[in-house]
Each structure stands twice: as C-alpha cells, then as structure tokens.
Amino acid sequence: MSKEIIERVEKILPDFDLKLVSQGAEALVFVTEKHPYLPKDIKPAGLTNVNNFIVKYRPRKPYRHEKLDLQITKSRTAGEAKLLYKLDSLNIKAPKLIALDAINGIIWMEFLGFRLPNGNFSSLKNWLWFIEKKGESEAIGQLAKDVMRLVGYAIAELHLNEIVHGDLTSSNIVLVKESETEEKYSVALIDFGLSSYSNLVEDKAVDIYVLERALVSTHPQFSELYNEWLLEGYHSLYSEKKKINAWRDVERRLAAVRLRGRKRSMLG
C-alpha cells in the first residue's frame, strides 16, 4: 500500500527526494534536504537544522467520502500546524512550523534530533537502547537520569499550558544536542497528530500513563527507574510554578489510571 501513497506524495511534491522515516495509521513522515520554497542562498531563520526538513503527509483515505476526507484532512493538518505555532510561542521545544499545504495534508516542519554514534536517530527509545547496551552503570547513570527528568519536565510544560500530547511514546520524544563537545542534551516532543487542548486531570494522567506503559514495553529492564525519574521531572516544574495541588491531582489520578487501565468505565 505504502508504494501507492508514496507515489501520490511524490506527485504533489516532485523533485524533493523524500526519504520515508516513519509510517503510522494516519500519516507518513519524510525527511528531505530541500526547503519547500527558499532558494539555497536563504537560510530559514531560527531553526536548529537548516539542511534537513520534515514533511508530514496525511494521505487521503479512499474508504471515506471525498468531501468528508478533504474536510478531515484539512482541519487536522491545519490544527496540528496551529499547535506547532502555539508551542513555539510558548517557548516549548517542539518542531517549528516551516510551511503548510492543508488541502493536500502536508506540514513542513523543523527536523529535530541527530544521529547517535551507532547511526540511529536520537529518539529517546534509540538513545536508551544505545546506552543500555553500554551496561547498567550507563543505563541508569546520571545522564540517563537527567534526560528522563527533562522528559518529565517537557511533558509538565505541555500540561501546565493545558495541552495534552495524546500519543506519548519513547519514539515521539527526541534528544537534541545542546553542545558539540559534551554530552549535553535537551528534550523535544514530536508528533502532535493526536494532541488536543485539555485541562482535565484525567487526560493528563492518561498521557503520562501511556508513556509509562510504552517505557515498560520497550525498556523493561530499567523502566521502573526511568518512570520514577520522569515523574520527578514532571513534579519539579509543578513545584517551580507553585502548582502543588495540581500535581497532587495528577498524581492521584495517575495511580487510579494505573489500576484500571486507560479506559474509564462506561455503560455496556
């Protein structure tokens, strides 16, 4: 199937040399070296990477009515682009918006992350696997602790701004190099395709819970510590902002969600 979809996006964006990075049920993500509209002598401003760009493409879904499909594609693409701009305005680290073609379901955004020494992309998942290979002292060392706390902090930033990510996994969290010489990283969240504005404790607790589950399944050996550090980081921003009651609410609800799973109970 993906072949036809890729042919379709190549028809919309000819001569861009798109490389497929990931494919979900809703969207395909490509990377390309060509900017959508700037010539080589003009560099886009305020981006960490001016040589690679992300193209996120929501393909049309042939099972739904064409009019309905266009309505959905357009509103979701525009919605995600607006959210990226909002995050930028809030100074939350996430890909910055570069261009938008809502009718065709295409968002151009900043490429965040780098290649790890083993050649893999610096998602949290790959990075944890990378350091886990080096042995336990690295896997649960100070750097791992710092990074996991940053992750928690980043999620708290989102939540305190009444945004929930909706699909937190260790693949949707990216390490960004802060220094060329030292191992110093910041953390960015990516893929806001399922995000929404919400100030409900339930939604925030579920957001964290989904990530906890993802860490347990991809990094079972150390997930307990990772999750502990994650919550420490999350908690620390709430303390900084003097939102202790809000933190307690999330903490309490998270405990309840862990017991019952993601779903609320409902009528049969």
Next chain:
Amino acid sequence: MSSAIPFREIEVPVYKKYKAVCFLASNVKNCQEIKENLIKANKDYDYGFLNAKNVVSLEQLYSGFYKTVMSQHDGNMKSRTLHTELIYSLSPFKNIMDCLNKFGISKDSNSILIVKIVESETLNNYFIKTQQENLKSIIDGEFLEITDDSLQEITDIKALEKNYKLKIRSTKLENNWPSISRNLVSITHLKGL
C-alpha cells in the same frame, strides 16, 4: 547613479506557473501619488505595493509568495489579483480593505516593497529592465538591495506588535530577528485557516 536598480527574482518549486520580481525603495516621497494611480488602476502601477515596515526577512516575503501561488493553484484566492493576494497573505487581517490600508501603500509610507508577479515565461532580462525603468520613473525614492539587514533596518517594531498582536519589546523576541521572522512566517502560513 548607476542605471540598474537592485531587484530580487522569486520562484518556488511545485507552483512554477508564476514568478515574481521584487524591489525595495526607501525614503519614498510620492506615496500619495502612487496610491492615487493605483486607485485609478493606471497600468504603469500594476504591482503589489507593500509597506516595508511590516516585513522583516526574505523568508517572510517568500512565504507570502508561496502562499499566494498555492492559493492560486488550489483556486482558493481570497482577492481578485495575485498582487492583492500577496498583500492579503502577508497581512494578519481578514478584511481585504484592512490589508490594503495597513499592509499596502498609504500616503505616509516611507519604505515600500514593490512586487510584480507574472507568468513565469514572461519574466526575462528584458522584462526586468522594463520594470526597472518604469519604477525609476514612477517612484521618487532610493532603491535598495533586498536583504534581511536592509529589511530589518526599515522594520517598525511597534507596527509589528500592533498588527500581528505580538509582544516583542521586553520579551525574549526583543532584538531576536530569527524568532521574530519565524513568528511572522508561521502566521503567514496559518493565514485563513
């Protein structure tokens, strides 16, 4: 003074039907006259005239052009001509008259960006030369190279704050041109959505 005035040619991938040639003039003395001729639809004045104080970077200008030719391609234009569509795309206002008044030229404008959008095959050296000569005759001002620096020199931060509803002074955006440009580019892409 040398005869050729500086220009910048703009084209983008995907939407290749149109190209633009752009000029920047500062200390323009006859804005009132230009505006009157525009209203009369005088053929010599068939350009997009933008008040340059709202434009901070080439990237912003390019994003406006990209948005314009994309809307044309998709049959989504909100105004009648490509030139007014460019002004509409770059401005944060929904109402076309607001766009033209606040982003287009007005009698007290000082620096203006002049953009001519034409079908790609029309744009050749001879065409550019004709435009250069025409502009020299209709604009009483000083023509500049269009660069981020020259644009930022002209930018009116207070006007940006007011028009785009941005807080720039005494925030992290102050003197941070890359971030200001990023904001304006995003606003352009999200225009009308």
Next chain:
Amino acid sequence: MKLDFDTRAKPGQKWYIALGMEGSANKIGIGIIKQPIGDPSNPENRSIILSNIRDTYNAPPGQGFMPRDVARHHRNWVVRIVAKAISEAKIEINEINCICFTQGPGMGAPLQSVVIAARTLSLMWKIPLIGVNHCVGHIEMGREVTGANNPVVLYVSGGNTQVIAYSRQRYRIFGETLDIAVGNCLDRFARVLKISNSPSPGYNIEQLAKKGGKFIELPYTVKGMDLSMSGILEFIEELTRRQNEKIEDLCYSLQECLFAMLVEITERAMAHVNSNQVLIVGGVGCNERLQEMMNIMVKDRNGYVYATDERFCIDNGVMIAQAGILEYRMGGNCQIEDSVCSQKFRTDEVFVKWRE
C-alpha cells in the same frame, strides 16, 4: 504454556454440548452447539451448530423499545424457544454439559428475565451454569465462524461500540464510544424519520442510504482512539426537522460519517497492535457499506476483513453457548449466588482462560 481443554471430559466423551441463552436487548435467542474434544483452535474441532432460534421484539415506528416490554416478551417466549431449540437439535437434556447465559452488559430487565430461566433450568436439570459476557460471546462466535485467529475486533451494535484487541488473556478495549453506541445512534435517527423498526431500523436506514448520494457535512468526532456520536445525532435531527434535505441523503451522509469514524479507529488499533485482520461483530456489522469501507481500508494494509451474516452478527444464543463452552472446558462454573446480571460488564473484565 499448553492449555488443557479436556480436564472435565469423562472417559469416552467425544464432545461437549452447550445451551446458550441470550436476552440482553430486544432479541431472545437460544442456541445449542456441539464441540469436539481437543484443542478448539484446531480447524478440525470446529463447533457444530445444532440449533439457533431467535425472536425479536419490535417497537412500533417512531418508538424505541422499553425494557419492561422487552422483558415481558422474553418471559413469554423463553420456554417455547428453549423447547424448540432442543427439539431441533435432536438431543436429550442429559447430554447438555452446561447452560450458558448472558450476564451482561445489556438492559437490566430483559437480562434478568432470561437469567431466571437459566437458573431454573440449571437447578431443574442439575446442569452447571456459565455466565458469559455478551461482547466476548460475539468475539468468540466471530472467531469460530470466520476462522480469524487474532483479529482486531470492531464490535458495533445497539448498545456497544468498541475496538478490541486481544493481549495477555484479556480482550482489551482500544477505543470506544464516549457517549451513545453507533446502533443506538442509527435507531434513534430512524425514530426521528418514523421509519419501520422491522426487521431492524439500521437495515431500513441502509436501504434508504443506497438511494441517497449527496453528501451533507456532519460533525466528525474522533478523539484519539475513541469517538463520540451524540453530537452527530443532535445535528442530523435538527437537519431533518428543517426538511431541506432528502431523507435518503441524510441516511447516506449519516452512514458515511459514522462508518468513516469506525473504520478510522479500527485502522489505528491495527497499526497499534500490528495486526492486519479485522473481525466485525454486532448487529451493525451486517451493514454492507460498513463492510465495504472496512474492506477498502484493510486492502491498503494487505489484510483481511472477517464479517459474519445476520445469523451471528445479530444477538443470538449460539454465541453465548460458544463462549460459555470454552469457559466451561477451562473449569468455569457459575454458582447461583454469583449469577447476578450486570448492565455494566466490561469486555476487559473477563479473564480469557482459553487463549494463550
């Protein structure tokens, strides 16, 4: 871990026979199946359906069914239908290994009228009782009939809308409705249009939709893996009141919108669990347009859609017997005092002993 399905088999026993009793909504269904000993997932050990009898209570056009009317209907019919099922199955009562009944979810009064009958039969005939989750019944029957081994299940009926995938001995709910069920949405729209409830309101909407073709924009409300339908119903009711649109087009657009939402969350769940099989169960699963849309989506994923026809899609007793017999074979035994029905009985509460 190898499961042993035959700890309860007596020496020389070749098969099990289960009587299933379903009455959670407006249909009473009694079914009898026979299942050979040995691993039931082996295609050679498929269940044999000995009888599948059903009677439906239909409300007059423009009205929904009331629980007490449905319960009365079930009480009036249960003895006759059980007798008919047994005579059609050509079995002796002492051959029955277990009496399976729907323990929930569903409407309280109808559930209770059937469980009373089940308890009575169990005490009278001294046959063990097995309580069955209605949704699990649909899933197990769907797997049995279609041969789908580990599909993502879309369960769509008048009372339920869930996307389910199996993991670690539970049928886990990946997505579900946050308010009303898809069948309920269709039924209530049929009431607004005052079209007949026979054979079912959904069927009549489907026939009208086939004559429509103009797509009218309706709210599309997928929230992550979940969906919401009450807003759509309200919106289309208002459109209907204004009488500017043909009812055929309204039916068409409602189906297009609701089914697109269902297919979308099913696709998400498939991507999530990395499966390319879909099993559609529940009354709305009979809808050909839903099946068609699901097929288009699944074709793109090189997968397969499994759907059953109205004998099994629509509530029936056989499905209760099927899930019940598996539970029975794994040692299940429901004491009378534990046989209380529950209107809320979540699919993921059931410990699925019979799968690895």
